[in-house]
Amino acid sequence: MHFTSEQRLGDGVLEREFTLGEIPGILWTPEAASASAPVPLILLGHPTLGLRKMYPRLVARARHSAAEGFATATIELPGSGDRPSWPALDQARADLRRAMQAGEPVSDEMVDALILPLVDKAVPEWQAALDAFLSLPEIGGPVGYSGGVISIGIRLAVVEPRIMAAGLFAGSLVPRVMFEEARQVTVPLHVLLQWDDEGNDRQAALDLFDAFGSKEKSLHANMGGHTGVPQFAGDAAAQFFTRHLKRSRAVGPAADGS
Secondary structure: OEEEEEEEOOOOEEEEEEEEOOEEEEEEEEHHHHHOOOEEEEEEEOOOOOHHHHHHHHHHHHHHHHHOOOEEEEEOOOOOOOOOOOHHHHHHHHHHHHHHHOOOOOOHHHHHHHHHHHHHHHHHHHHHHHHHHHOOOOEEEEEEEEEOOHHHHHHHHHHOOOEEEEEEEOOOOOOOHHHHHHOOOOOOEEEEEEOOOOOOOHHHHHHHHHHOOOOOEEEEEEOOOOOOOOHHHHHHHHHHHHHHHHHHHHHOOOOOOO
16 A cells, blocks of 8 residues: 555544555544554445545545544545546446436346446455555554445455444445345444435335345435435444444454354
């Protein structure tokens, strides 16, 4: 990991941009973390719009998390933002957009072509980034995953044992095969659903929630569209991570039986 810039945001948060190979990303840490015990980490997922476009939302989430004592980090998704274009992914997006604009049904094949290659490539990149984050002295885990493309969150929760809790946003298309993976998820889950999300199949989101294998999972549904998430929904997510990541750190693996 190579840090390329550093700035203090004025509220006790240190923001550092970095590159990991060809992958750009941003790491936010409470400034006090460097002088005290290492802090837990939340990986900030986001849609495939690019870090530059998503930055205002990401930095707001990072500042909120820093106030609760968490470091946060994100990376650019494959084929997005300043990363090289991915023709197959671009074509899948175009096919999906054309079908939706024409009022045609979105086929399983369209969803698979858009989501599955992205998951297959993005998840190992997140894992490599996690290796780098946890090598820093100011970050000590445990680790949570929050938001972004829900299928990426599902795969990470299944294959990455360092993730102890996940906050997922039921606002993206989900391939049918991911429902099988969802049954393998066992970490505590906090799932947010916008009830009137025009781009989301509500029943599919409810079926996905039912499929999750976690013994502790909660569904938080609010009225409104995709971008109408109320402020208190963010507060509830922050409480979820505080409860699980800080409790896991205090209890330790030997005491909680894991």
